[in-house]
Every structure is written in structure tokens, then in C-alpha cells.
Amino acid sequence: xxxxxxxxxxxxxxxxxxxxxxxxxxxxxxxxxxxxxxxxxxxxxxxxxxxxxxxxxxxxxxxxxxxxxxxxxxxxxxxxxxxxxxxxxxxxxxxxxxxxxxxxxxxxxxxxxxxxxxxxxxxxxxxxxxxxxxxxxxxxxxxxxxxxxxxxxxxxxxxxxxxxxxxxxx
Numbered sequence: 001x002x003x004x005x006x007x008x009x010x011x012x013x014x015x016x017x018x019x020x021x022x023x024x025x026x027x028x029x030x031x032x033x034x035x036x037x038x039x040x041x042x043x044x045x046x047x048x049x050x051x052x053x054x055x056x057x058x059x060x061x062x063x064x065x066x067x068x069x070x071x072x073x074x075x076x077x078x079x080x081x082x083x084x085x086x087x088x089x090x091x092x093x094x095x096x097x098x099x100x101x102x103x104x105x106x107x108x109x110x111x112x113x114x115x116x117x118x119x120x121x122x123x124x125x126x127x128x129x130x131x132x133x134x135x136x137x138x139x140x141x142x143x144x145x146x147x148x149x150x151x152x153x154x155x156x157x158x159x160x161x162x163x164x165x166x167x168x169x170x
Contacts, residue, residue, distance in 0.1 A: 001101055002120065005075070006150075007058070007060075008054055009152045013153065020042065023046070039086070040107075047103075047105065079100045083141075091138045091140045091141075092128070092139055097139055099123065101120065102120070102123050106118075106154075114169065116154060119146055119151050142162075143163045153168060
């Protein structure tokens with residue numbers, strides 16, 4: 001799976017850039033700019049769709065079930081989850097705790113351009129940290145906790161004790 005993901009990620013992000021720029025432009029033109037949360041959800045969905053398109057053109061067995069109870073992507077019959085953030089911490093709900101391969105995507109959007117950091121790592125339920133706030137359901141994962149994964153796009157830098165993603169344009 002690692003080799004296939006590496007083959008897919010750059011063409012997927014290039015195609016996602018085009019679609020996402022159109023989506024953001026329309027929202028802005030309509031006077032309804034997207035929040036970071038909305039943009040993260042949109043990015044995840046567009047990456048799923050574009051990865052399927054790119055994969056199928058390459059002859060790779062891939063699908064996106066679009067059902068919460070299943071993985072975001074089924075790649076060569078194996079589950080692949082996609083999580084997005086604009087920072088260095090990924091969050092998710094109940095299904096985020098499922099054991100699977102994950103693509104952890106961090107993005108910046110500035111001056112009409114997206115920059116990306118993507119790391120691939122196999123995660124187990126125990127890797128996700130539950131919220132200490134009883135009124136907040138989400139689980140989370142920081143870059144420090146996955147820094148041993150395979151960086152596919154961008155790089156990392158350590159500032160004092162925390163790792164930070166160095167995002168790049170594709």
C-alpha cells in the first residue's frame with residue numbers, strides 16, 4: 001500500500017488544488033467564505049474523490065464508499081482513512097479510532113494557493129487520545145505522536161519540543 005499511496009499523492013493533490021480553488025472562489029464570490037472547519041471537511045472530500053479518479057486512471061483498484069461506517073478510501077482492498085487539519089493536530093469522532101492506514105494532511109491556504117504536508121502512518125485505536133473535556137467527544141492526534149510515519153509531501157521541523165509541518169505547494 002505504501003508504494004501505491006506514494007504514487008497517488010502528488011497527482012491527487014495537484015487535481016485537488018484545481019477543484020478546491022474553484023470551490024473557495026465561489027464561496028468568496030457569494031460572500032460566504034469558508035471557515036477552517038468547513039474547508040478541512042471539503043479538502044478531505046475532494047482528496048477522496050480525486051484520489052479515486054487518479055487511481056482508476058492508473059489502473060489501481062480504488063473506491064470511496066462515502067459511508068461513515070467504512071473507511072474513506074478502499075485502496076487495493078485495504079482501508080485508508082484521510083484526516084485533514086490546518087495545524088499540527090488531527091481530530092476525529094468515533095470512527096477515527098479504527099485501526100487502519102491513515103493519510104494525515106495538513107494544509108495552508110494563502111494568496112489563493114494551497115500548501116501541503118502529508119504523512120502516512122498505520123494507526124491503532126490506542127494511538128488516538130480522547131478529549132479530557134467531558135463535553136467534547138473528539139479524539140485527537142498530534143504531529144509529535146506520528147512523526148515516525150512516512151512523510152510523503154513537505155517536511156518537518158522541530159521547534160523547542162514540538163514538531164511542526166513544513167508545507168509545500170504541489
